[in-house]
Amino acid sequence: MQIQWKPDKSKSDYIQDQIIQYFKAKISSGSWPVGTRLPSERKLAEQFEVNRSTISHVLDELKARGIMASYGSKGTYVFNNTWSLMQQPDWNRHIESSLYKPNHKMIQQINKYEFQEGIIRLGTGELSPDLFPKDIMKALLIEASESVLALGYEENLGQLKLREAISQHLTTLNIKASPDQILITSGALQALHLISIGLLQFGSNVYVESPSYLKSLYTFQSAGMRLQGIPMGNEGLDVDQLRSIYKRKEGNLLYTMPTFHNPTGIVMSDENRLKLMELVNAYQIPVIEDDAYRALWLDTPPANPLKSLDPNGHIIYVGTLSKTFAPGIRVGWVTGPQTVIERLGDLKMQLDYGTSSLSQFVALKWFEHGYHELYGADLRAKLLDRRNHMVAALKRHMSPYGKWEVPTGGFYIWFVLNKKINSSVLFERALKNNILLNMGHIYDFKENHALRLSYAYASKSEIDQGIEIISRLIQAL
Amino acid sequence: MQIQWKPDKSKSDYIQDQIIQYFKAKISSGSWPVGTRLPSERKLAEQFEVNRSTISHVLDELKARGIMASYGSKGTYVFNNTWSLMQQPDWNRHIESSLYKPNHKMIQQINKYEFQEGIIRLGTGELSPDLFPKDIMKALLIEASESVLALGYEENLGQLKLREAISQHLTTLNIKASPDQILITSGALQALHLISIGLLQFGSNVYVESPSYLKSLYTFQSAGMRLQGIPMGNEGLDVDQLRSIYKRKEGNLLYTMPTFHNPTGIVMSDENRLKLMELVNAYQIPVIEDDAYRALWLDTPPANPLKSLDPNGHIIYVGTLSKTFAPGIRVGWVTGPQTVIERLGDLKMQLDYGTSSLSQFVALKWFEHGYHELYGADLRAKLLDRRNHMVAALKRHMSPYGKWEVPTGGFYIWFVLNKKINSSVLFERALKNNILLNMGHIYDFKENHALRLSYAYASKSEIDQGIEIISRLIQAL
Structure with a gap:
């Protein structure tokens, strides 16, 4: 291999970087395909008119990055020309070696699908927008503005x-x-x-x-x-x-x-x-x-x-x-x-x-x-109505498939299925029917076959529709 | 030592806890001072009509907590009767063994004194309440309310x-x-x-x-x-x-x-x-x-x-x-x-x-x-005026003591003192004069003798007053 290029000495403190950039340009343009052998360090030093230690440093850097490799004493060759390896920090390795765990896959999916239009959210731990105290909020914001x-x-x-x-x-x-x-x-x-x-x-x-x-x-x-x-x-x-x-x-x-x-x-x-x-x-x-x-x-x-x-x-x-x-x-x-x-x-x-x-x-x-007290009372009445509505829907459609206790407060009904089911399959099939479920196993330490149902978010008609569809999906499993 | 008390067997699963509570009550009331020797495990088991393993477990628990200790084979005695040890989880040990470092002491002090009335904040990285866009905020909140x-x-x-x-x-x-x-x-x-x-x-x-x-x-x-x-x-x-x-x-x-x-x-x-x-x-x-x-x-x-x-x-x-x-x-x-x-x-x-x-x-x-653009322009004009004001105050009072560059933007003037000073002493003396300083050394990796001054927060008269006082404090050091 003949190299004609030389680093520009007039910007003297960039020499190493210039050489690295030159090598990377050659490799990423395809001029030097994988396997290409480089001239010896001595020859490179002569050609570039730099110390051998500069060449050493450059080659070490490129090897550390997985772009080049050595044949033992036989010299250096191009090992990898993947674009991202050549051009970007390896963010995925940063992510993988970092301190915190990513969220549970199903939680990530739930976080995402909650914002999909038309989805019925049967497990969401959040009050329905219908239950948001708009008038109070309005009054509070006017007060804030003043x-x-x-x-x-x-x-x-x-x-x-x-x-x-x-x-x-x-x-x-x-x-x-x-x-x-x-x-x-x-x-x-x-x-x-x-x-x-x-x-x-x-x-x-x-x-x-x-x-x-x-x-x-x-x-x-x-x-x-x-x-x-x-x-x-x-x-x-x-x-x-x-x-x-x-x-x-x-x-x-x-x-x-x-x-x-x-x-x-x-x-x-x-x-x-x-x-x-x-x-x-x-x-x-x-x-x-x-x-x-x-x-x-x-x-x-x-x-x-x-x-x-x-x-x-x-x-x-x-x-x-x-x-x-x-x-x-x-x-x-x-x-x-x-x-x-x-x-x-x-x-x-x-x-x-x-x-x-x-x-x-x-x-x-x-x-x-x-x-906090005034609206609380209002909210309790509305949630009670929703709870009773969901319990009635469960009685209509879900009695054959599992058991539940009627909760005396909060948002959730814990529905325990009679038989084992494949949680992920039920979750996916529900999604295909535009229903988002919070499967019980994401909350448990042992195998479980339960659903966390919420009467706080979905509307009454969505609850009816959702529970009916779910009952059919469970039957089919 | 004679013990008359017995655990209440009718609540059978509480026996260990009852015994621990009984021991703690005796110790914390002073009935059993530090050094008090307990009867042998065998005797305690007889008295309480429980298995020896129950007594073992109770004593291990109290020893692990530092309340009791053993003389090797010679039995168990009361080792410590500090109230918090007896009654609370050891929150300080939790804090000391936990993951994150507390903030720098001086930062903690700054965070605290910023909220003290009458203090002149000469280093604060925050816009003065005078520079807060009240009318815009009002309009935005009314819009939000609607x-x-x-x-x-x-x-x-x-x-x-x-x-x-x-x-x-x-x-x-x-x-x-x-x-x-x-x-x-x-x-x-x-x-x-x-x-x-x-x-x-x-x-x-x-x-x-x-x-x-x-x-x-x-x-x-x-x-x-x-x-x-x-x-x-x-x-x-x-x-x-x-x-x-x-x-x-x-x-x-x-x-x-x-x-x-x-x-x-x-x-x-x-x-x-x-x-x-x-x-x-x-x-x-x-x-x-x-x-x-x-x-x-x-x-x-x-x-x-x-x-x-x-x-x-x-x-x-x-x-x-x-x-x-x-x-x-x-x-x-x-x-x-x-x-x-x-x-x-x-x-x-x-x-x-x-x-x-x-x-x-x-x-x-x-x-x-x-x-963002409209108010930005307004803010820049006001900050420019404040910067010039602070630079003038520095020229008047601080020229003999150090050097600074006039910043072309942002909030800060980095004032580098000519001579070494004891940062903590200057900080404390300034505080006594109701002036809060951000000392340069909290930002640096090596010894430094600088101040981060901010023209964003204090009023013009506070800047004049503060800089003058600081110049006198520096001279005195």
Whole structure:
């Protein structure tokens, strides 16, 4: 091979880069196909009028990148001329070697199909747009427009007035939390992310009801924690099982949703709550209590949170406006011992420097004007009607195929199939019929044949239509 | 020691917990002071009428917690009766063993004192409330109140219309990015956090200008990356230095702020931009370009972003509304190769499930109505006036003590002291005079004696007053 080209010495400090670019141009243009042997380092150095060490460095660089390779002592040849290898950083290798896990494939699909037109969302954990309090929102935004909002960066923990309003709200649940024990988060999910990086260590065990929606989230798994499922019955998680498998270690903790559990709808009984708190106190078990669905009771108000039985600070309590007002507002809160809240607030400054001030303002007025109670009552009536509608549809179409309990609050009916089915096949066939299902197995630690149905999102006619189609698909399987 | 108490067998599965609670009550009430020896396991088992294994288990539990200890074979005694040890999970050990680093102490102090009344903030990276576009905000909120906002969960990448508007905005900077190559983030900072967990690995090197505000953030350091400082001059980062120290490895990348660099205000020269891109292309170096301050040019518009010179997808480009509209809105964006954006969007679903819909709506209208350009022009005029004012104050009071360049855009003047001073002492003394300073050393990799001064936040009279006081404090040191 004859090389005529020489680097341009007038831009002396670019020589290596010029040579690399020259080689890459030759290879990517096809002038030097795969297998082409290069002249020796000595000859290249002579031709380019540079030191041999410069040539060495250039060839090492191209070899490290997989573009060239050596025959031992016999010289260097072109090994690969793939365009992306030649021209781009290898982003896929960056992604594969990085810290966090991608979401569950089915969750990725669900996240995507939720935005497809015409799809019936039978499992969505979100209020229907019909249930959005438009008039309240309008009033709150007009109020916001009249206030002088500077919208600067916020205090570490979030707007003081909003923390005061939430502190007030928590007293109605028998929880004493001063504003400096409350952190405003971008939804309850962010509180979990903050806990994962701010309180737990790689390899910690997070004990959690089995099934649990936490299993589908990957927030803890990505940060290197292991989820351990605790069986649950109609009274909530099995405290004896927890006692027997719980291992004391910094970073280990219990995550529980004792009230209107997602996905099963179960409410932990009063007796079981006391039993759990006795264990928690005896073993000093740190607990995250997720109380996202509390306000959505349909029959009678549920027992107060575990946090109300926690004078010693074992529990980190998480709440949100996503399920009772609107998820798009992205306002949640977390309360617990002050050292914990300060830690989480400090780390929030490394993640996003605070939650939208606009959202915080609207949330403040939501509480101040009493909409949390007023609209809550309205919403419960509408959700009750929807729940009853879905239960009737299940009775009509699904009785032969499985069992369910009628939930006393929240969004979900946990439908357990009588027979094994192939979850992925049912999911795909439902999709072909424009129905999006949240299959139970994404929430579980063991094989399961269940569906998380939601009466919160789809309209009544969509519920009827959807359930009927699903019943036919199950029959066919 | 005589024990009369027995566990209540009628609640049989609580026996262990009852015994633990009994022991703890005795210890914390002072009945059993530190050093108290317990009866043997055999005697305890007889007294409580339980198996010896139950007693073993209880004692192991209390020993693991540091409440009791053993004398080898001679039995068990009370080792510690600290109240928090007895009653609470050890949250401090959780915090200390967890994944992320706390923020720099001085940053924590700055975050705190920024909200103290009467303080003069001479270094704050934020627009003064005087510069907040109140009338525009009012109009945008009235518009929002008139729109039917359902405020549901959003698409993975953020509202399509907002991504379209940003795509449009980017074309004015000669950047081609389709909406599916754009992710909406909660400020530019969240984009960095997503990159740290979604593209980098533990131990990756992030190359960055020295000094850089990234050094003060801990976002990458917390996730286990190392920052490596690259010297910079008046033309921006030293490309030759980068070439000589850059190591190829998945996860390694360059973070740069070529335009109105924070904290130095430097703009990378055109020639140096081309030289950097030549290196980036030759070595296929992945790059994060942070362009937060671009719109705030005071003399002439800056060169187009590096990203406009990047047909091969080496650069992840980050922008934000925080510096040109308001930080409290928490809207930023990131664009890059589609695989990268999809990856970051997928992970955002593990962190906070999307950015506030309200903020996204306001940001959309901000772009749609052309305020980004209109208000930008207004803001530049006001910032120019403030910059000139601060430069005049520096000339009056600070000339004997150090040097500075007049920045051509952004918020900051990088004031380099002539002599070594004790940074912490100056910071503390300034605080006593109600002045909050951002000391240069928090941004640097080597010892430095500089201040990051900001003309964006404090009022003109505060600037005069603050600079004068600081000059006296420096003289006294």
